Amino acid sequence: MHAIVFSPRAEKVRAFFADVLGMPSADAGGGWLIFALPPAELAVHPAEGESRHELYLMCDDIHTTLAELRGKGAEVAREVSDQGWGLLAAIRLPDGSEFPIYQPRHPSPLQP
Numbered sequence: 001m002h003a004i005v006f007s008p009r010a011e012k013v014r015a016f017f018a019d020v021l022g023m024p025s026a027d028a029g030g031g032w033l034i035f036a037l038p039p040a041e042l043a044v045h046p047a048e049g050e051s052r053h054e055l056y057l058m059c060d061d062i063h064t065t066l067a068e069l070r071g072k073g074a075e076v077a078r079e080v081s082d083q084g085w086g087l088l089a090a091i092r093l094p095d096g097s098e099f100p101i102y103q104p105r106h107p108s109p110l111q112p
Contacts, residue, residue: 001040003055005093012094020072021057041108054100062087062103 007013014033017023025033041058059065066076069091077098078090086105090098 001037001042003037005055005099007093007095007097009095016074016094020069020074057091057099057101059101059103062089062101065101065103066091 005013011031014025014031017035018025018033023035023037025035028034062080066080066089070076075092076089077092078088078100080087080089082088083102084105087103088100089102090100093099
């Protein structure tokens with residue numbers, strides 16, 4: 001799967017992904033970093049109205065992860081809330097947008 005984050009401050013967001021989130025990358029040329037993603041999941045939910053797509057970071061322990069990210073200078077845009085299916089929060093990207101992050105409680109095809 002290839003996911004894309006569009007941003008008017010793409011260089012700063014790329015640096016955030018590399019330096020704060022610690023995501024490994026390859027330079028596809030001209031500073032266009034392509035980031036490696038860990039194993040991923042894809043879910044399809046019913047929706048009323050138009051189709052849409054959402055992108056979330058996942059972690060095993062949201063409180064530890066958010067503490068580590070704060071220690072690297074990340075801003076937590078939304079504190080942890082219990083959604084039943086998982087614990088949800090959001091971090092702020094350098095362009096001001098929010099990037100959701102959650103600790104799932106649902107079964108995962110990635111877990112043995």
